[in-house]
Amino acid sequence: MPSKVEIPRKTVYRLSIYLRCLQRLKENKIETVSSEALAKAAGVKPTQLRKDLTYFGQFGTRGLGYNVTGLSGAIGEVLGSSRLQPVILVGLGNLGSALLRYGGFQKEGFEIIAAFDVKPDPRRVKGLKTKLLDSVLLPDFIVEHQIKMTILTVPAQHAQEVVNTLVSSGIQAILNFSPVVLEVPKNVIVNNVDLAMELENLSYFIR
């Protein structure tokens, strides 16, 4: 089994996709899958798939394809080792509140255990009471609960300041919905999701 640093970031992304495809095959009681079929389901080229799967040794059998259960188990072991992470959400505007209500993160093993905002909402959302986002309570909570991951949904103009607090408190991974490029140290990883930009990008290609 490779150590974590050996698998490049983009490969990890694709492994997540392969895992989802394999899980659907399992649900449909399919036992083996060719690299061509799995690659097509995942939206990649077969050569890419075969290259990515070299991290897992020999799971394919020439002419038969991959064993669905074996391969999904192996990928799941690598990806899954650090799942079930507690997560905090920072910024309860429209998008933050919507994501908190969404509940889809839990299903994948990520529990949002606290939500912070500069103006805490007195109502509970999904059983959570909003905590006050300030320069004392937020760091204290992160340290006390050993939080490593944050979903960031604060307004763009406050994002970097909040991120500085998060990083100095020990946050290592940020799922950033604020439309701003964050500056973080090398040991911190940021994934950016900009929903409006996705639509803008699509609209450009409409004829």
Next chain:
Amino acid sequence: MPSKVEIPRKTVYRLSIYLRCLQRLKENKIETVSSEALAKAAGVKPTQLRKDLTYFGQFGTRGLGYNVTGLSGAIGEVLGSSRLQPVILVGLGNLGSALLRYGGFQKEGFEIIAAFDVKPDPRRVKGLKTKLLDSVLLPDFIVEHQIKMTILTVPAQHAQEVVNTLVSSGIQAILNFSPVVLEVPKNVIVNNVDLAMELENLSYFIR
């Protein structure tokens, strides 16, 4: 000005990012920006930025940098020509409902004018009454209102079937939140957003 097909998809993505950065500079009354500073704000290499901006002719002045208003106007003209598109949202589960309440798409010029679900919600969300998702009402609405863009938030197992209906009704662009790789004809573009996978990917890199 280049015609639409000349700018590659990944460049269009980056142009959106540059435009956001330039808009923030304008808000802060900054008149010129060096390619190094703009590249840093956008999270790309200066060489990449300069290459991308060759689509816009000469906006940089050696030693002075780019004129913020001029460059943002030029990029905005290319990107913005097809904005203000009406959009429909299909699938009102937790995520679909959350995105409908979010409201951030409107701010960027995209109006969600209808939402469809197999079980329409009798309550109005953001002033919208949910419409019945079936094989007659959905195509009729798309054709009648000349809709080109869809936000797709249906369960994975129904996504492809719904997409077939969308595509045959004239949808050209899909922002897909269903965790499945969609098969579409070449003239249809799909952008995938998988929120749980973003967290999964981040968690892999936590030490």
